[in-house]
Amino acid sequence: MTPDKRKDLLKMSAIWAFILVELAFFSIIGDRLSVSDKAFMDFENMLLLLKQSAPIGIIALGMTVIMINGNIDLSVGATFALAAIVLLESMTWPFMQTLGDWAIPLAWLFALLTGVAMGAINGLIVWKTGVDAFIVTLGAMLGFRGLVFMFNGEQPTSHLNWTLVDFAEAQFLGLHTATWFLLATALLLWLLMTKTVHGRNAYAIGNNREAAVNAGIRVGPHFLLNFMLIGFLAALSAVVFYSESGSVNPNDGMLYELWAITAVVLGGTKLAGGYGSIISTLGGVIAIQLLRKGLGHVGADTQTVNLVIGLILIAVLILDRQLNRKGQEELKI
Amino acid sequence: MKLTKQSVGTFLAKQGILVAFAVFMIGFALANQRFIDIDNIAGVIRSSAILGVMALGVTFVVIGGNLDLSVGSMMSFSTIVVLDLHDKIGPALAIPAMFGLTLLLGAFIGFLVGYLKLNSLIVTLGMLSAIHGLTLTWSGGKNMDIADKSGTWFSVFGQDRLLGIPMPILIFALLAAILGLVMAKTPFGRKVYAVGGNGQAATFSGIPRARIVFFTYLVSAFCVATAGLLQASRSLGSQNTVGQGMELEVLAAVILGGASLLGGSGTIFKTVIGVLILGFIQNGLLLVGLDFYVQYIVTWAIIILAVWLDVAAKRGSLWSPIA
Numbered sequence: 252m253t254p255d256k257r258k259d260l261l262k263m264s265a266i267w268a269f270i271l272v273e274l275a276f277f278s279i280i281g282d283r284l285s286v287s288d289k290a291f292m293d294f295e296n297m298l299l300l301l302k303q304s305a306p307i308g309i310i311a312l313g314m315t316v317i318m319i320n321g322n323i324d325l326s327v328g329a330t331f332a333l334a335a336i337v338l339l340e341s342m343t344w345p346f347m348q349t350l351g352d353w354a355i356p357l358a359w360l361f362a363l364l365t366g367v368a369m370g371a372i373n374g375l376i377v378w379k380t381g382v383d384a385f386i387v388t389l390g391a392m393l394g395f396r397g398l399v400f401m402f403n404g405e406q407p408t409s410h411l412n413w414t415l416v417d418f419a420e421a422q423f424l425g426l427h428t429a430t431w432f433l434l435a436t437a438l439l440l441w442l443l444m445t446k447t448v449h450g451r452n453a454y455a456i457g458n459n460r461e462a463a464v465n466a467g468i469r470v471g472p473h474f475l476l477n478f479m480l481i482g483f484l485a486a487l488s489a490v491v492f493y494s495e496s497g498s499v500n501p502n503d504g505m506l507y508e509l510w511a512i513t514a515v516v517l518g519g520t521k522l523a524g525g526y527g528s529i530i531s532t533l534g535g536v537i538a539i540q541l542l543r544k545g546l547g548h549v550g551a552d553t554q555t556v557n558l559v560i561g562l563i564l565i566a567v568l569i570l571d572r573q574l575n576r577k578g579q580e581e582l583k584i
Numbered sequence: 585m586k587l588t589k590q591s592v593g594t595f596l597a598k599q600g601i602l603v604a605f606a607v608f609m610i611g612f613a614l615a616n617q618r619f620i621d622i623d624n625i626a627g628v629i630r631s632s633a634i635l636g637v638m639a640l641g642v643t644f645v646v647i648g649g650n651l652d653l654s655v656g657s658m659m660s661f662s663t664i665v666v667l668d669l670h671d672k673i674g675p676a677l678a679i680p681a682m683f684g685l686t687l688l689l690g691a692f693i694g695f696l697v698g699y700l701k702l703n704s705l706i707v708t709l710g711m712l713s714a715i716h717g718l719t720l721t722w723s724g725g726k727n728m729d730i731a732d733k734s735g736t737w738f739s740v741f742g743q744d745r746l747l748g749i750p751m752p753i754l755i756f757a758l759l760a761a762i763l764g765l766v767m768a769k770t771p772f773g774r775k776v777y778a779v780g781g782n783g784q785a786a787t788f789s790g791i792p793r794a795r796i797v798f799f800t801y802l803v804s805a806f807c808v809a810t811a812g813l814l815q816a817s818r819s820l821g822s823q824n825t826v827g828q829g830m831e832l833e834v835l836a837a838v839i840l841g842g843a844s845l846l847g848g849s850g851t852i853f854k855t856v857i858g859v860l861i862l863g864f865i866q867n868g869l870l871l872v873g874l875d876f877y878v879q880y881i882v883t884w885a886i887i888i889l890a891v892w893l894d895v896a897a898k899r900g901s902l903w904s905p906i907a
Contacts, residue, residue: 325832380895380903381906382888386888389836390885390888392832393832393881393884393887394884395884471904509709509713512709552725554718554719561716561717565702568707568710569700572700
């Protein structure tokens with residue numbers, strides 16, 4: 252095993268080790284401080300945790316692809332809200348109501364297509380204008396939110412469809428529908444990034460764009476595809492979440508981009524691109540949700556969660572830097 | 585200067601934002617007389633002042649080659665702290681105490697980004713969350729209100745006028761003038777440009793990169809504290825989330841002003857123009873009778889067009905060479 256590979260493995264396992272530490276901490280220490288008499292490691296509790304990780308998790312997985320590719324997407328929260336509105340609104344259209352339950356897959360399709368279209372807009376602009384993705388998606392974050400208000404006005408939109416709610420609350424092999432979507436997304440994206448040409452190219456482009464261009468990789472279409480992918484996933488996240496809740500507020504999804512990026516960075520993906528792993532992001536998502544639940548379990552308020560997550564993010568950054576610096580020193584010898 | 589196609593192109597790219605501003609103002613003025621009413625103009629600037637003050641500080645950070653996503657969260661902190669301390673130790677002590685605490689936060693970020701050389705986007709993302717937690721801990725999650733709203737002089741900064749000019753405008757203008765001078769005319773300002781333009785070259789020529797970055801975050805924190813003071817003084821009560829989401833709006837104004845996210849370019853004056861454009865577009869679209877959400881969509885288009893023009897002028901072609 253080369254030192255580089257060993258370091259990678261160490262980094263990949265770091266997030267899972269962190270999760271184990273969290274579990275141990277909240278189970279042992281937590282049970283003494285806990286306000287409820289239920290154990291933290293309760294099976295039901297863990298299942299619920301996975302389900303609650305799904306909305307941000309699905310977006311974070313897509314963000315991993317975008318960031319490996321060397322870009323960033325700040326508009327996912329707005330795309331999420333827009334897809335949610337299309338999902339709920341479209342079911343109230345007259346012709347959709349004549350379809351009965353067949354309206355559901357159609358409404359999903361509309362929502363997902365909305366997400367893909369928004370992603371395509373971002374991707375095309377990044378590709379054709381050469382403006383940095385950070386700026387393009389920062390603008391889109393405002394613009395898409397404008398579209399949300401245009402469709403929806405300032406009032407919440409509600410539409411409960413009980414077939415849909417039943418589906419969203421169903422459990423298959425013990426796992427909730429949302430969890431299945433999260434795991435399936437993780438599996439497919441992992442396959443995409445590790446087993447396909449597109450995935451390898453995405454790493455190559457993120458690692459060194461010039462070199463990738465010189466190697467004959469067409470950078471633009473890869474950008475476009477990845478932005479369409481994250482748009483799709485932001486919409487999928489909305490589909491999964493709002494099928495159950497049935498009510499969307501025009502400000503929903505705000506700051507989701509920042510939570511997703513936090514999870515991705517915790518998972519060790521590099522902001523500069525070219526390095527990262529889908530599975531580690533899944534770890535990052537679970538670690539954050541564990542922290543939320545765990546701190547709640549020991550009776551800490553929500554405010555502490557924000558504080559702790561923020562500080563952990565910075566601590567990870569410092570650790571990562573130390574680790575990398577050590578690696579460089581080894582190289583010198 | 586001979587008017588060639590190229591020189592017009594360069595002028596548009598360099599001063600495009602001013603041209604666009606002028607076109608917008610004239611267009612809106614023709615569409616609705618009330619737009620150029622002095623009261624309306626004062627109203628727009630006044631309501632942009634808080635965002636504007638924050639944008640001034642972020643301009644320093646961005647020219648220095650970094651980002652600051654924590655300013656919204658930090659502004660909520662300043663607002664809550666000064667309102668809480670107002671009733672506990674009186675406004676005369678509360679204001680310096682709040683400035684001190686906010687500067688401490690800025691110093692912490694400056695230390696992490698400047699001296700430890702950590703990625704500013706992630707550090708300030710972490711601080712966005714952490715400071716939000718801090719604010720909630722301070723307030724216990726409740727809204728903060730001054731008990732005796734009519735019996736305090738604390739409202740002067742947000743509500744009073746001096747020489748007929750609303751105080752927020754005056755403070756914004758004063759701060760912009762001072763920081764503009766610092767940026768353009770002092771050794772510190774030149775060093776900020778140097779560090780942001782080419783950090784390594786700056787280090788080799790003996791500029792203390794870490795210390796300069798550290799100070800840009802202190803400037804940003806000072807501006808945030810001022811914005812928090814204006815906000816608190818204007819409303820005399822506040823939610824914990826008053827500044828939420830402002831970090832990206834501020835960044836939009838700074839980018840609109842032409843500062844490059846890569847650092848090394850931008851000016852305080854252009855940031856002020858960026859802030860005013862956002863404010864006047866919002867106001868103008870409403871006066872023309874369009875719904876409020878149109879401003880978001882227009883802002884989206886303007887941000888991308890502004891940066892696109894800038895990028896296109898630098899590389900000499902409209903479309904990106906990316907295959």
